[in-house]
Amino acid sequence: MTGFQVLLVAGTHGNEINAPWLFDQWSRQPELIKTNQIRVCRVLGNPQALQAGKRYLDCDLNRSFASEYLLSSSSQDYEVHRARELLALHGQEGSSPCQLVIDLHSTTSSMGSSLVVYGRRASDLGLASLIQAQLGIPIYLYEGDQTQKGFLVESWPCGVVIEIGPVPQSLLLARIIDQTILTLEACFKQIARIKSRTIDFPSQLIVHSHIGSLDFPRDTNGNIKYCIHPSLQGQDWKPIQKGAPLFISSIGDTIYYENDETIIPVFINEAAYIEKHIAMSFTKKEVLPVLDEWKDSLDLLINQD
Amino acid sequence: MTGFQVLLVAGTHGNEINAPWLFDQWSRQPELIKTNQIRVCRVLGNPQALQAGKRYLDCDLNRSFASEYLLSSSSQDYEVHRARELLALHGQEGSSPCQLVIDLHSTTSSMGSSLVVYGRRASDLGLASLIQAQLGIPIYLYEGDQTQKGFLVESWPCGVVIEIGPVPQSLLLARIIDQTILTLEACFKQIARIKSRTIDFPSQLIVHSHIGSLDFPRDTNGNIKYCIHPSLQGQDWKPIQKGAPLFISSIGDTIYYENDETIIPVFINEAAYIEKHIAMSFTKKEVLPVLDEWKDSLDLLINQD
Numbered sequence: 001m002t003g004f005q006v007l008l009v010a011g012t013h014g015n016e017i018n019a020p021w022l023f024d025q026w027s028r029q030p031e032l033i034k035t036n037q038i039r040v041c042r043v044l045g046n047p048q049a050l051q052a053g054k055r056y057l058d059c060d061l062n063r064s065f066a067s068e069y070l071l072s073s074s075s076q077d078y079e080v081h082r083a084r085e086l087l088a089l090h091g092q093e094g095s096s097p098c099q100l101v102i103d104l105h106s107t108t109s110s111m112g113s114s115l116v117v118y119g120r121r122a123s124d125l126g127l128a129s130l131i132q133a134q135l136g137i138p139i140y141l142y143e144g145d146q147t148q149k150g151f152l153v154e155s156w157p158c159g160v161v162i163e164i165g166p167v168p169q170s171l172l173l174a175r176i177i178d179q180t181i182l183t184l185e186a187c188f189k190q191i192a193r194i195k196s197r198t199i200d201f202p203s204q205l206i207v208h209s210h211i212g213s214l215d216f217p218r219d220t221n222g223n224i225k226y227c228i229h230p231s232l233q234g235q236d237w238k239p240i241q242k243g244a245p246l247f248i249s250s251i252g253d254t255i256y257y258e259n260d261e262t263i264i265p266v267f268i269n270e271a272a273y274i275e276k277h278i279a280m281s282f283t284k285k286e287v288l289p290v291l292d293e294w295k296d297s298l299d300l301l302i303n304q305d
Numbered sequence: 306m307t308g309f310q311v312l313l314v315a316g317t318h319g320n321e322i323n324a325p326w327l328f329d330q331w332s333r334q335p336e337l338i339k340t341n342q343i344r345v346c347r348v349l350g351n352p353q354a355l356q357a358g359k360r361y362l363d364c365d366l367n368r369s370f371a372s373e374y375l376l377s378s379s380s381q382d383y384e385v386h387r388a389r390e391l392l393a394l395h396g397q398e399g400s401s402p403c404q405l406v407i408d409l410h411s412t413t414s415s416m417g418s419s420l421v422v423y424g425r426r427a428s429d430l431g432l433a434s435l436i437q438a439q440l441g442i443p444i445y446l447y448e449g450d451q452t453q454k455g456f457l458v459e460s461w462p463c464g465v466v467i468e469i470g471p472v473p474q475s476l477l478l479a480r481i482i483d484q485t486i487l488t489l490e491a492c493f494k495q496i497a498r499i500k501s502r503t504i505d506f507p508s509q510l511i512v513h514s515h516i517g518s519l520d521f522p523r524d525t526n527g528n529i530k531y532c533i534h535p536s537l538q539g540q541d542w543k544p545i546q547k548g549a550p551l552f553i554s555s556i557g558d559t560i561y562y563e564n565d566e567t568i569i570p571v572f573i574n575e576a577a578y579i580e581k582h583i584a585m586s587f588t589k590k591e592v593l594p595v596l597d598e599w600k601d602s603l604d605l606l607i608n609q610d
Contacts, residue, residue: 168473
């Protein structure tokens with residue numbers, strides 16, 4: 001037992017280079033990010049993909065933490081090997097165990113600074129409520145989609161993704177670096193307040209919970225026929241209603257949103273999701289009361305030693 | 306002799322996917338782009354890299370047309386093989402020869418719609434002057450840099466690059482598609498006017514001629530220490546003077562432009578140029594009179610049959 005440690009992961013996708021660059025700078029300047037005396041383990045998620053300038057070598061590392069991959073010894077994929085390695089190092093039973101993980105991502109979508117939470121674990125929702133109370137950032141609650149699973153943070157007792165955009169793949173942007181630092185420091189500040197038992201939870205948490213994802217319209221060969229409509233491009237987190245344009249063809253044919261329910265699109269035109277057949281995802285806004293269970297869960301996790 | 310044909314190349318870089326997508330749509334809808342009865346050969350520059358979602362497999366195709374590569378049979382690089390193949394198909398001595406090439410690119414830099422011309426060939430400058438007179442777009446005149454050579458368009462008697470941005474790599478954007486169509490149609494319109502001898506040249510051509518390129522400040526291990534300053538990001542084509550911020554470190558240290566000469570940066574923060582050690586290039590504005598030699602050269606090339 002080594003006591004509470006936070007695992008920070010950068011470069012889970014090798015073409016998201018801002019957080020890895022920040023780690024490199026931080027290692028040379030320990031004062032760069034205020035950690036509020038929280039013990040931190042920093043790790044590059046996918047160093048080989050980072051070196052190659054690619055999202056991944058064999059398969060998406062952030063889909064490689066599914067139990068069927070981790071328990072089966074048959075996979076030769078580098079990322080499945082790397083998932084096991086990260087757990088052996090920093091999993092709960094690892095050599096330098098961490099109890100909470102923050103996985104740093106960037107996106108070509110206009111997500112701003114945001115968090116992604118997977119499912120409704122008490123500890124994740126509690127942590128998200130504190131960060132949202134400090135920064136006011138939106139939270140994408142991803143759940144109920146069996147086509148996408150095996151996310152890194154799910155293999156730790158508590159974990160969130162920090163998702164920041166827009167930024168092209170493989171590009172350094174000072175704005176993204178600044179937003180990453182700001183969000184990370186908020187995480188440390190809130191964790192430190194739990195540790196010192198000076199925490200004051202908000203009364204509610206606003207989440208945007210996943211409804212479903214929509215692919216690009218494709219032809220019978222699987223080729224994309226329509227691209228994102230210019231009036232939707234960059235409009236993540238903004239509600240759309242029946243009649244809103246979604247897609248446009250090269251000759252200007254438009255496809256509209258046709259349901260009566262108002263929805264809120266996120267991850268509009270994330271470059272890496274084309275291969276996953278996701279042009280955007282839809283969410284609905286939910287206001288959740290902050291539960292004692294969330295607070296207790298976080299306290300137990302962080303103040304265990 | 307098959308008469309005058311224009312070669313159009315999309316996907317010379319496999320992660321610039323807008324022009325290849327446009328070609329695919331165009332092949333299904335022949336009326337999509339007005340060619341003014343100009344005969345066109347469309348080709349994907351680097352189909353294997355496009356398939357792999359990468360800029361290139363072995364080396365940059367748009368640096369593979371240097372004579373030392375083309376004449377030497379020793380290179381095993383796919384792109385050198387592909388360069389030879391494109392010339393065998395559509396070079397002047399090829400099986401379906403083209404006399405003029407338009408190479409369609411996109412960039413993460415905020416270049417807008419622009420042309421790149423390599424050196425001061427009469428035919429290229431003449432064509433550029435006509436397109437600029439119609440659209441008013443800026444032209445980057447690249448010359449005098451021995452570290453970057455072997456560009457595709459240099460292997461044809463006349464050729465320009467259409468460069469459009471900003472757009473992330475591997476992302477479809479309707480805006481980029483529209484800008485590509487608009488610029489291509491201007492090319493066809495002007496070529497058709499030369500062909501019908503109804504052309505009216507402007508009196509001058511404004512170019513931004515290459516002075517040099519600047520790398521990111523790096524440490525002794527070659528790692529980037531500073532990123533593009535936020536006040537410079539996205540400011541391509543805008544003159545800067547002594548004292549303008551160029552780079553910023555993670556702790557806010559700023560590096561300023563220190564020369565007395567006013568310069569105009571282009572290709573600021575192009576993701577693919579990090580490996581080429583180019584953070585931006587500098588240009589100076591020149592106003593060139595349109596010469597009879599330019600007009601004659603184009604007329605000879607286009608009206609040879």
